[in-house]
Amino acid sequence: MDRLETMKAFITVAELGSFTKAAEKLETSNQLVSKYVSQLEEQLGVRLFNRTTRRVRLTQEGEQCLQHAMHILESVHDMENHFGELQNSAKGILHISAPVSFSTLHLAPLIRDFKKLYPEVGVNLELSDRKVDVIEEGFDVALRIGHLKSSSLIAKKIAPVRLVLCASPSYIKQYGEPTHPEDLESSHFLRYSYMDYTTSENPLMRVLRDNSHHNQTELVANNGEILMASAIAGEGYILQPTFIVGEALKQGKLKTMLNDFELETMGLYAIYPHRKLLAPKLRAFIDFASSYFGEPPYWDDY
Structure with a gap:
């Protein structure tokens, strides 16, 4: 059921007091307008019109529904105008x-x-x-x-x-998979130079921050794709966003580690x-x- 068309049919019948006149205005059949209104009544569980051979009148529930329906259609109309104006004037x-x-x-x-x-x-x-x-x-x-x-x-x-810690399967096979951040070998961390390691007290971030103060042999770069290539080659582990490493993870070139210590998104x-x-x-x-x-x-x- 097209809810907007249903509400439009209901409002038109309410305004004109006739299913036939509503059908003429909407350029559709009397049967379809009647079907729309019946579906709306069934959905809401109330009778919206009192019908006689001469006149169709709103019930009390129908009056309330009319206000809601008119408000909804006005909102939709405003939204369409808003984005239409944007597209025309941007x-x-x-x-x-x-x-x-x-x-x-x-x-x-x-x-x-x-x-x-x-x-x-x-x-x-x-x-x-x-x-x-x-x-x-x-x-x-x-x-x-x-x-x-x-x-x-x-x-x-x-x-x-999301930031994930990951390394190549070959690196993990050679050095083992850590179970806690303290198990990480500090000299193997491939560090992104623009990352602020002071923003979190997560145990993983704390270890990476502490290790970076004392490590003079790590690889540091200001580009995550360079670090990812080094990690895929088995040169160490990286902490990188999934928008960089997601495809490598999907292909099995990298594997996440210490997932229980993943940083806040x-x-x-x-x-x-x-x-x-x-x-x-x-x-x-x-x-x-x-x-x-x-x-x-x-x-x-x-």
Whole structure:
């Protein structure tokens, strides 16, 4: 049953006081209008009309239902107008800052599909893992990963981000699978240099933080894909987001470890300066991106 069509039929009968006139206005059959109303009555468990040979009148329950139905249809109409206006008026260059690995692995399809829907919006995308100043550097929006601290900026969650500890099957076979973070060999940690290891008191993060202070032989890089390649080669273990390592986990090139100590899920957020008076191009992008990847996102399917 199409609930919107059902409510539209019910409202039209109520306004015109006739199934026949309602059918004429809706350009459909009398039988279909009657069917819609009967289905709505059955669904709600109440009689909506008192029917006579001359007139159709709303019952008390029908009066209440009419108010609700009119409100619902008005809301739907407003929503359609809102997004219709966005699609018609969203135009201009959208300046976006985004993290490198996430963008190279997952952002291109989003930009492509967004451009198809909003062809008059141009995109100027700058990839960087540093924390950019959205206002000072002239960005409309920045995509950031983490647990966000309070600020004057507005944040909209785009997707969840999980961090997992993993290594290659060959590494685990050679050195054994740890059962506690204390079992990890500190010199084998392939460390991402931009990660803040002070943000969590999780036992795993605490061990990784403590080990990094004393270890002079570890590999450190500011790119997660480089670290992942080293881990696949059996050079050590990594703590990386599943949007980077998900495919390698799915293919069996990497295996997660210490799952009982997994860190709290972070998020990918769209950061922008103001909540009110958003430019149509920015509002369109945020609305589009916030529902694009789903939850859980596809990269967690491994």
